[in-house]
Amino acid sequence: xxxxxxxxxxxxxxxxxxxxxxxxxxxxxxxxxxxxxxxxxxxxxxxxxxxxxxxxxxxxxxxxxxxxxxxxxxxxxxxxxxxxxxxxxxxxxxxxxxxxxxxxxxxxxxxxxxxxxxxxxxxxxxxxxxxxxxxxxxxxxxxxxxxxxxxxxxxxxxxxxxxxxxxxxxxxxxxxxxxxxxxxxxxxxxxxxxxxxxxxxxxxxxxxxxxxxxxxxxxxxxxxxxxxxxxxxxxxxxxxxxxxxxxxxxxxxxxxxxxxxxxxxxxxxxxxxxxxxxxxxxxxxxxxxxxxxxxxxxxxxxxxxxxxxxxxxxxxxxxxxxxxxxxxxxxxxxxxxxxxxxxxxxxxxxxxxxxxxxxxxxxxxxxxxxxxxxxxxxxxxxxxxxxxxxxxxxxxxxxxxxxxxxxxxxxxxxxxxxxxxxxxxxxxxxxxxxxxxxxxxxxxxxxxxxxxxxxxxxxxxxxxxxxxxxxxxxxxxxxxxxxxxxxxxxxxxxxxxxxxxxxxxxxxxxxxxxxxxxxxxxxxxxxxxxxxxxxxxxxxxxxxxxxxxxxxxxxxxxxxxxxxxxxxxxxxxxxxxxxxxxxxxxxxxxxxxxxxxxxxxxxxxxxxxxxxxxxxxxxxxxxxxxxxxxxxxxxxxxxxxxxxxxxxxxxxxxxx
Amino acid sequence: xxxxxxxxxxxxxxxxxxxxxxxxxxxxxxxxxxxxxxxxxxxxxxxxxxxxxxxxxxxxxxxxxxxxxxxxxxxxxxxxxxxxxxxxxxxxxxxxxxxxxxxxxxxxxxxxxxxxxxxxxxxxxxxxxxxxxxxxxxxxxxxxxxxxxxxxxxxxxxxxxxxxxxxxxxxxxxxxxxxxxxxxxxxxxxxxxxxxxxxxxxxxxxxxxxxxxxxxxxxxxxxxxxxxxxxxxxxxxxxxxxxxxxxxxxxxxxxxxxxxxxxxxxxxxxxxxxxxxxxxxxxxxxxxxxxxxxxxxxxxxxxxxxxxxxxxxxxxxxxxxxx
Numbered sequence: 006x007x008x009x010x011x012x013x014x015x016x017x018x019x020x021x022x023x024x025x026x027x028x029x030x031x032x033x034x035x036x037x038x039x040x041x042x043x044x045x046x047x048x049x050x051x052x053x054x055x056x057x058x059x060x061x062x063x064x065x066x067x068x069x070x071x072x073x074x075x076x077x078x079x080x081x082x083x084x085x086x087x088x089x090x091x092x093x094x095x096x097x098x099x100x101x102x103x104x105x106x107x108x109x110x111x112x113x114x115x116x117x118x119x120x121x122x123x124x125x126x127x128x129x130x131x132x133x134x135x136x137x138x139x140x141x142x143x144x145x146x147x148x149x150x151x152x153x154x155x156x157x158x159x160x161x162x163x164x165x166x167x168x169x170x171x172x173x174x175x176x177x178x179x180x181x182x183x184x185x186x187x188x189x190x191x192x193x194x195x196x197x198x199x200x201x202x203x204x205x206x207x208x209x210x211x212x213x214x215x216x217x218x219x220x221x222x223x224x225x226x227x228x229x230x231x232x233x234x235x236x237x238x239x240x241x242x243x244x245x246x247x248x249x250x251x252x253x254x255x256x257x258x259x260x261x262x263x264x265x266x267x268x269x270x271x272x273x274x275x276x277x278x279x280x281x282x283x284x285x286x287x288x289x290x291x292x293x294x295x296x297x298x299x300x301x302x303x304x305x306x307x308x309x310x311x312x313x314x315x316x317x318x319x320x321x322x323x324x325x326x327x328x329x330x331x332x333x334x335x336x337x338x339x340x341x342x343x344x345x346x347x348x349x350x351x352x353x354x355x356x357x358x359x360x361x362x363x364x365x366x367x368x369x370x371x372x373x374x375x376x377x378x379x380x381x382x383x384x385x386x387x388x389x390x391x392x393x394x395x396x397x398x399x400x401x402x403x404x405x406x407x408x409x410x411x412x413x414x415x416x417x418x419x420x421x422x423x424x425x426x427x428x429x430x431x432x433x434x435x436x437x438x439x440x441x442x443x444x445x446x447x448x449x450x451x452x453x454x455x456x457x458x459x460x461x462x463x464x465x466x467x468x469x470x471x472x473x474x475x476x477x478x479x480x481x482x483x484x485x486x487x488x489x490x491x492x493x494x495x496x497x498x499x500x501x502x503x504x505x506x507x508x509x510x511x512x513x514x515x516x517x518x519x520x521x522x523x524x525x526x527x528x529x530x531x532x533x534x535x536x537x538x539x540x541x542x543x544x545x546x547x548x549x550x551x552x553x554x555x556x557x558x559x560x561x562x563x564x565x566x567x568x569x570x571x572x573x574x575x576x577x578x579x580x581x582x583x584x585x586x587x588x589x590x591x592x593x594x595x596x597x598x599x600x601x602x603x604x605x606x607x608x609x610x611x612x613x614x615x616x617x618x619x620x621x622x623x624x625x626x627x628x629x630x631x632x633x634x635x636x637x638x639x640x641x642x643x644x645x646x647x648x649x650x651x652x653x654x655x656x657x658x659x660x661x
Numbered sequence: 662x663x664x665x666x667x668x669x670x671x672x673x674x675x676x677x678x679x680x681x682x683x684x685x686x687x688x689x690x691x692x693x694x695x696x697x698x699x700x701x702x703x704x705x706x707x708x709x710x711x712x713x714x715x716x717x718x719x720x721x722x723x724x725x726x727x728x729x730x731x732x733x734x735x736x737x738x739x740x741x742x743x744x745x746x747x748x749x750x751x752x753x754x755x756x757x758x759x760x761x762x763x764x765x766x767x768x769x770x771x772x773x774x775x776x777x778x779x780x781x782x783x784x785x786x787x788x789x790x791x792x793x794x795x796x797x798x799x800x801x802x803x804x805x806x807x808x809x810x811x812x813x814x815x816x817x818x819x820x821x822x823x824x825x826x827x828x829x830x831x832x833x834x835x836x837x838x839x840x841x842x843x844x845x846x847x848x849x850x851x852x853x854x855x856x857x858x859x860x861x862x863x864x865x866x867x868x869x870x871x872x873x874x875x876x877x878x879x880x881x882x883x884x885x886x887x888x889x890x891x892x893x894x895x896x897x898x899x900x901x902x903x904x905x906x907x908x909x910x911x912x913x914x915x916x917x918x919x920x921x922x923x924x925x926x927x928x929x930x931x932x933x934x935x936x937x938x939x940x941x942x943x944x945x946x947x948x949x950x951x952x953x954x955x956x957x958x959x960x961x962x963x964x965x966x967x968x969x970x971x972x973x974x975x976x977x978x979x980x981x982x983x984x
Binding site for chain 1: 687688689690691698700701702704705708709712713715716719720722723726727730731732736738739740741742743744745746747750751754755757758759762765766768769770772773774775776777778779831832833835837839842843844845846848849850853866868869870871872873874875876877878881940
């Protein structure tokens with residue numbers, strides 16, 4: 006009996022590596038610590054009623070952000086391990102297998118479990134407040150989306166200590182990702198982790214498109230929406246078209262692995278090139294999905310801190326929408342070297358270059374928003390100002406890569422690695438940081454310490470250039486991506502060492518940010534009113550943090566930057582708008598079903614990974630029961646009575 | 662001063678990239694030794710300069726605007742909080758990128774056709790053919806006309822066009838000799854054609870650029886370009902001193918693992934064609950083991966001929982496995 010358990014455990018857990026053993030022990034210890042703390046302080050009920058079952062978009066947004074910061078830590082540690090391995094030639098710090106696992110999980114985690122949830126967190130917190138809504142269109146679905154993402158991410162991450170991590174690259178090209186190339190369980194964790202969270206992402210996309218189109222405050226025309234809302238709309242439309250492709254592609258790969266189908270294997274009549282095409286038909290729009298909202302954030306921040314209206318609003322909207330449209334016609338530029346022929350390559354080179362035009366226009370519009378403005382260098386604005394040159398250079402190297410015949414020399418090299426990190430860090434990460442710093446007071450009702458934020462900013466920025474500029478050069482020296490070691494006589498070492506130093510500077514920057522948050526919580530100072538930055542849009546017209554129902558009275562919108570115009574009008578001696586009488590507010594009730602259903606999906610996914618039929622059946626049956634339970638529950642909403650609103654408002658706004 | 666420093670970093674990078682190019686033998690992509698690599702280098706420079714025409718002014722403009730319009734007491738810079746539109750300006754910055762991209766597009770389309778990898782190089786010398794197979798985790802090179810084979814090593818004569826035929830026995834890889842020219846995928850079930858040439862004698866670095874599993878990093882090889890006489894005597898030497906590659910020997914090579922340089926005086930007839938067509942198989946799904954058939958029972962002669970067909974080189978002949 007004992008032997009059987011031992012044998013099972015040695016298969017079940019990843020064994021034989023001190024690094025992973027350390028992780029296993031520390032994960033077990035943290036779990037014990039969390040359970041103990043929750044029990045000791047009797048917080049289980051609070052956790053369940055206030056957070057796990059919440060359908061409040063603001064709380065869901067905060068949970069998204071916490072999860073994404075944890076994932077940033079995991080993905081960042083992966084990155085540092087890789088950089089250590091590459092710091093010297095022929096180093097034996099990591100085995101090739103581990104190196105391959107680490108670059109695979111680094112890519113998946115940073116894009117799907119860090120950037121996406123950070124983005125969704127900001128969507129959730131900001132969009133309803135900016136359009137004057139009380140929640141998203143489908144609050145229950147919103148909660149389900151979050152928990153599907155969360156348990157999908159957990160399923161993926163658990164492969165680190167149980168069963169083994171995937172190691173076929175972040176997009177898992179077959180035949181390497183087929184049973185023949187990856188007989189282990191890692192690839193199954195990959196498929197189910199991404200699959201489950203991908204369904205959540207698709208639902209979020211639909212949810213926000215409907216929210217933006219149907220839930221805007223009375224009077225707010227489409228062309229009066231804040232630019233961030235426009236960027237969310239363009240991003241979510243892209244999600245709606247792109248994510249189904251991912252779901253189908255991974256499902257076919259699953260059929261190949263689980264049932265021995267031959268969609269992507271050559272024996273049996275399949276074709277791996279089909280997978281590469283399909284995955285990039287999702288993969289390319291995916292990077293625009295994450296960058297478009299960052300463009301929206303920069304537009305908000307640059308206007309707020311230049312004390313000036315956003316320049317070229319119509320151009321900006323047109324640019325966002327055309328980028329989202331063209332993002333679907335560039336996928337083959339990821340494999341110009343597949344030998345598709347000159348005409349195909351020329352077509353995809355041109356569509357790729359085309360995207361540079363609207364993107365360039367946006368940069369000019371941001372610059373001319375600052376032009377004749379009054380620029381205040383707060384942390385959100387610093388991230389925005391740092392973004393412009395970084396993204397412009399990153400965009401330029403992108404155009405160089407799009408020149409198909411030249412790409413034959415850049416492809417798969419560190420030049421490419423440097424390029425996409427420059428646009429993803431310089432664009433997406435800088436953007437989301439700007440957004441996080443900008444809306445932090447709105448989320449939590451207190452400010453982050455500016456001084457520590459500036460330290461973090463400088464470490465991030467200097468670290469970024471130190472890390473990635475040498476990688477452009479390494480690419481031109483012929484260093485290819487995903488090599489776990491290189492020969493001494495290639496002369497790649499000096500630049501690799503510099504790059505590693507840069508990566509650690511960014512690691513330090515992250516520590517500064519954690520310190521900044523901890524410091525700001527310790528010296529908590531409540532925001533006096535909701536308008537932390539003398540803002541322009543509706544979210545700044547309500548207290549921080551916003552009450553459950555957001556707006557006691559739905560705002561009547563007449564302008565773009567409505568809150569700013571209203572403040573200007575009153576400053577010029579205008580009378581405040583008369584307050585309409587309060588009415589009971591219709592709100593959705595919390596529900597435990599999204600959480601339970603996602604646990605069931607996790608169970609089914611885990612069962613599929615190990616091919617434990619009883620577990621698959623249990624999990625899927627649980628999903629079905631949850632769906633039925635939801636279909637037959639009619640008690641899903643309630644009204645907040647007027648006197649309760651009055652009490653809440655009086656408490657939030659001081660004496661009023 | 663701070664914003665300036667921030668602006669300067671990328672500018673410095675651009676300058677660094679420009680000055681470093683040309684000098685430094687380590688920048689092998691920018692130090693080509695063959696016509697294809699040469700054209701690709703030209704194209705890299707042309708596109709960099711075209712992009713720089715927009716980028717450099719934008720970076721300078723950014724620095725100037727951020728500096729001039731920063732919020733400081735008594736700033737004399739103008740402040741127009743409601744200035745949000747100018748048709749003239751917006752036409753300008755829609756126009757400039759459109760023009761630049763248009764020029765770049767024309768250049769790109771021309772070069773894309775010119776540098777199509779399956780296009781034979783203009784030369785009065787007869788090209789030599791090398792059949793390339795990426796394996797787990799080594800490269801097998803076969804010289805069908807000379808009858809020899811090598812692992813992880815290529816020798817070619819200078820000034821003679823080389824026609825590489827690429828396939829893979831396992832996962833996809835990418836065949837890249839930066840100083841001769843750009844890479845092309847090696848994929849199983851098909852033979853792709855890449856024409857390259859070395860204009861100078863020398864020793865060039867080659868690698869597998871596309872990740873294909875555990876020992877992917879070991880898939881580097883050396884390309885020696887020598888005089889024709891030296892090349893010919895090398896062929897003779899390999900023929901007379903090296904062992905033959907037998908079918909058993911090939912099967913041993915298919916076992917996963919990296920490999921040292923190996924030289925073979927001969928190889929089984931039709932081996933490359935066999936690797937390319939191993940998935941063409943009537944009974945749908947039954948996996949044919951690599952090279953498990955004896956060489957004499959070559960059932961795919963017709964397909965083998967097609968894979969080796971000279972006439973099919975205008976476009977890369979994709980021989981898809983299966984039906």
